[in-house]
Amino acid sequence: GESVGLHLPTLSVQEGDNSIINCAYSNSASDYFIWYKQESGKGPQFIIDIRSNMDKRQGQRVTVLLNKTVKHLSLQIAATQPGDSAVYFCAENWRTGGSYIPTFGRGTSLIVHP
């Protein structure tokens, strides 16, 4: 079946470094992708999204890159801060009938050392 997966389960960085979290997806019908941040004891928090007709989108300190050729998604966090420590996971939405079904990856734990 279709799946969304992550390449690195844990990423440790120093404060101030840039972080890159990767995600592979396999459903070619997916047309919308989202990155979420999940802190301990909290629900997923929307960070940034990108549609399949784009290859890059920038937010505040975050950039999402989409490579449809290799079905790869990445989240770049600039000047990583201790408050960025959390689990990050990507999700893809694919259309079924009249609705969209989100499929989530397992997540990467980002640890930021001060």
Add this chain to the structure above:
Amino acid sequence: EPEVTQTPSHQVTQMGQEVILRCVPISNHLYFYWYRQILGQKVEFLVSFYNNEISEKSEIFDDQFSVERPDGSNFTLKIRSTKLEDSAMYFCASSELSGANQPQHFGDGTRLSIL
């Protein structure tokens, strides 16, 4: 900033019992969702709900599960005859609109423990 609220934060239930998880979506949102996250695993879609009916449901959402919007503010997930494997975090989410490019806002979840 408005947020999705879920109660209780932790529910402990005996196997075989029924449980109702409650959610208050963001007030102007029209689309509502339930997700499940078993410890250490992916967030899994259960069901989406719009205009007082189910829009989509996953294979997980079988006859054991039901959803309801009993009034103008609450959105509930009922699990009947609970099993040990129903133990998980259950997240409610809502979005203003449906469609591929609509971010969902999640609550902080209810941890369901089946004994």
